[in-house]
Amino acid sequence: MSRGFVKEDDQEEIPMVPPRADLPEGISNYVTRIGLNELLEEKERLIAEREQLDYNNEKERRIAFNHINAKLQLLNSRINSAIIVDFGKQPQNVVRFGAMVTLKIGDETKLNRYQIVGVDEADVSKGKISFISPIARLLIDKKVGDKAILKLANADRVFEIMEISY
Template identity: 70%
Template sequence: MSRGFVNEDDQEEIPLVPPRADLPQGVTNYVTQVGMDELLQEREDLLSEIENLDPSNEKEKRIATNHIHAKLQLLNNRISSAKIIDLSQQPKDEIRFGALVSLLEEDQKKPQRYQIVGVDEANISKGKISFISPLARILINKKVGEKAILKLADRDRVFEIEEINY
C-alpha cells in the first residue's frame, strides 16, 4: 500500500526508551543484594504502572503500555544477567566489589567515602560508584594505608585508603 493511503493518526510512535547504565559487552553484571532488590522493585513498579494506566484513552494507553514494556525488556535483561556478590565473602582487608571505602585525597582534610557497586546501583550523590569507573578500578585490590593514583589529563589525583568496610 502506498504511504498516500495511510492515515497519519493511525500511526503509533515507536517508544524511545533511554538505555540503562552502560555495561560494556562481555563485562559481568555484578550487583550487591541491595542492587538486585532495587532492580526487582523497579520491575514491580513498572508492572504496577501498567495496571494503573487510564483506560479511557485507548491510544494513549497502548502507547504508554508499549513504552513500559520496552523499559521492562531492558530491565529484565539486566536482571537475568545479574550476578549477586555476597559481601560477607569478600576479603575484609582488601578493596573488592561492594567495599565501602574511606579515602583521603592529597591536599584534602576530609576523607571521601564511596561504595563500589554495580552499574545500575551507582549514584555519585549517594557515594556509590560503579565497579567499572576509573576510580573503582584503581582501588580494587588495595589495602588500608596504600595509595591509589587516578591519572587525569592535567594532573594526578592521589588517594590514600583509610578504611575498608563491607
C-alpha cells in the same frame, strides 16, 4: 500491503526509552543484594504503573503501555543477567566489589567514603560508585595504606586508602 494504503493515524509511535546505565559488552552485571532488590522494586513499580493506565484516548494508552513495556524489557534483561556478589566471600582486607572504602583524597583533611557497587545502583551523591568507573578500577586489589593515582589532564589525584569494610 503497500504503505500507501495505510492511514497515518494507524501508525504506532515507537517509544523512545533512554538506555539504562552503561554496562559494556562482555562485562558481568555484578550487583549487591540491595542493588538487586532495588531493580526488583523498580520492576514492581513499572508493572503497577502499567496496570493503572487509564487514558480516555486509546492511542495515548497504547503509547504509554508500549513505553512501559520497553522499559520493562531493558530492566528484565538487567535482572536476568545480575550476579549477586557475596561480601562474605570477599577478602576483607582488600578492595573488591561491595567494599566500603574510606579515602583521603590529595591534601584534603576530610575523608570520603564510597561503596563499590553495580552500574544500576551507582549514585555518587549517595557515596556509591560503579565497579567499572575509573576510580573503582584504580582501587580494586588495594589495601589499607595503599595509594591509587588517577592521572588527570592537568594533575594527578592521589587516593589513599584509610579503611576497608564490607
